[in-house]
Amino acid sequence: MKQRRPATLASLAAELGVSRTTVSNAYNRPDQLSPELRRRVLETARRLGYPGPDPVARSLRTRRAGAVGLLLTEALSYAFRDPAAIGFLEGLALSCEEAGQGLLMVPASPEGDQARSAAAVHRAGVDGFVVYSVPDDDPHFAAVRQRPLPTVVCDQPVVEGVGHVGIDDQGAMAGLGRHLIELGHRSVGVICMRLGRDRNDGFVDVLRQRAAHFHVQRARLAGLADAFGEVVDDWSAVRVVERFDHTLESGASAARQLLDRDPGLSALACTSDILALGALEEVRRRSLRVPDDITVTGFDCVPEAERLGLTTVRQPVREKGRAAGRLLLGSTEPGRRRSVSLPTELVIGATSGPAKATDAPWFSGL
């Protein structure tokens, strides 16, 4: 029954001897034509194998694609390994679902020249973009900004004319830092995620910390610096280790690097739970007791961390996704806030405890 060329609105109309408008109305405005004619139209459509109005043509005319574009850090698949990113995605998917909008994950391959890379962004048929935690100088993000579409960023710096969702990373991390200070910790090692688009697995100087291209990491390190700057002579003497890959293994190897260099560390502060969980593995391997011998902290409060009683900072990842979606999809509302900052909570678990006396001069001085 199917013809070589697939049926279109026009061919259906011709077959029925009615106008294209009428066929269109049969699908989109049932009240605009008699039930009898509508029945005939739909029946003929079925007979001819017409699947209904072409979505792309419809989008062109109506100027609405019915989908939100999502831009993630580099490798798309990376996101599916990070519990925090998954939570964000879940929240975003939820609010898209509520609004009946699709969610288009834009393929952003890291390699290749900038132009080819950004092409995927220009090829995306969407009504708006959500950009999640990409580096400040990301070419895809630049491409997104060229498109004349509403945009919301999350876990990135506030940008003029662009919606924003985030938390106070710096403040939250400073709070965690003060917790460590209260426990008497002075010699801490820090483990962070990658700070730039280049791979740099190793120690990080203050310059690189401050110039980090990833907002979140920059802010969290700054938060620690804020807190420890008060009690430590020189923050730049605190060793910070960076890892490109965000895996348990990275956390473990970073902890190894820190402890090899400075076995006397009384605490390891990590900028993510994944890294902290990895660090815990290495600590356990060394038969160090937590928190008696060493304190380990994370950030995010992923389920696994919560179960293990990791000291960390809880952030509402799912809510971030929902907020981003709502901000974008409700962006036509005029009185809408353009920036949302969500609350965090310091979660004191079983992996942080008082520093050993040797680490706290004023105790040993008694």
Added chain:
Amino acid sequence: MKQRRPATLASLAAELGVSRTTVSNAYNRPDQLSPELRRRVLETARRLGYPGPDPVARSLRTRRAGAVGLLLTEALSYAFRDPAAIGFLEGLALSCEEAGQGLLMVPASPEGDQARSAAAVHRAGVDGFVVYSVPDDDPHFAAVRQRPLPTVVCDQPVVEGVGHVGIDDQGAMAGLGRHLIELGHRSVGVICMRLGRDRNDGFVDVLRQRAAHFHVQRARLAGLADAFGEVVDDWSAVRVVERFDHTLESGASAARQLLDRDPGLSALACTSDILALGALEEVRRRSLRVPDDITVTGFDCVPEAERLGLTTVRQPVREKGRAAGRLLLGSTEPGRRRSVSLPTELVIGATSGPAKATDAPWFSGL
């Protein structure tokens, strides 16, 4: 500088005094015009704030959307809670990324009438569909089949004219069942995920098992029936409990229901690791030792299960995603296989052990 009406290819061409074709070529076929003219075009585009050819119009003309549609079971956000689904997504995202294709998650709200529900599928501007583990009678899937697009299903029955990726769920589960039988287990309780689109938290008769709308669950139950049918008088006497939600809590409450009814059970076979992990929680709550007092098994081999040493079946979830993507995106190749079945592996962990003597009559008879 920006005009009220956004710039188009045509307005750019008019401004430059060249044809639209030439402007189009400046973007898409740099070799078709002189570098000098191309430079002028691009420069004028920047000046006028023209963001490059409109993706939707381009898609209409070229008949390619540059994206793959993904249809998931009902609530989109559900997928982000199931580690197996996340693995699938990761694999699929990976192969889409390789091919430079976007991945559009179609919003498929469960409630609402069938017509409105399927509308999202008809609205999706994509070049093909991947359908993951939806019930056999899902209206969205029916809508997908109406669209004249290449389609690949995963964890669903093979359908004529549609690509297919899956594993031998029935055979794998039968293997697990034989493992339990070899250990002497005869009185087992079974915990499965939901079998239909209706909520039915409780015991399931054989009829409902066989009529399950979810292929995977149906197949896994059938696998257990295959194995135990050999040694148990009547499979229909084996208690099977169904849970609508796929959570740890569901697994725990299902285990509770089974053990309350029949405290003498020597094994709990679950059709997913999540359910099994939940069941383990309940078992632990009852101070039953695993596997001395009771054996618990899962299916999927998610990371958490692996770490805990759960006896389960490993299936290559990520590979399923990759295979689905490749099957779809390479579907133009003529000699391509239309159905892929991936291997599984029985993983014997620390949660399965010999049944207690009371459970094995021929032992106690010695």
Added chain:
DNA sequence: GCGGTGTTCTGAACCGTTACCGTCACCGTA
């Protein structure tokens, strides 16, 4: 008989782009 009021359907103008083919100037060659 006439103006008013719906209902039902039509005509034509877009939406912004790319495919296809044609034109034209220019160049080297016999």
Added chain:
DNA sequence: TACGGTGACGGTAACGGTTCAGAACACCGC
């Protein structure tokens, strides 16, 4: 000088719909 080849660009026709302003017609009350 005629000729075929080549590079650069232009014209036209889709691509498949939606939308808006009416046309045609029936019905109604006065």
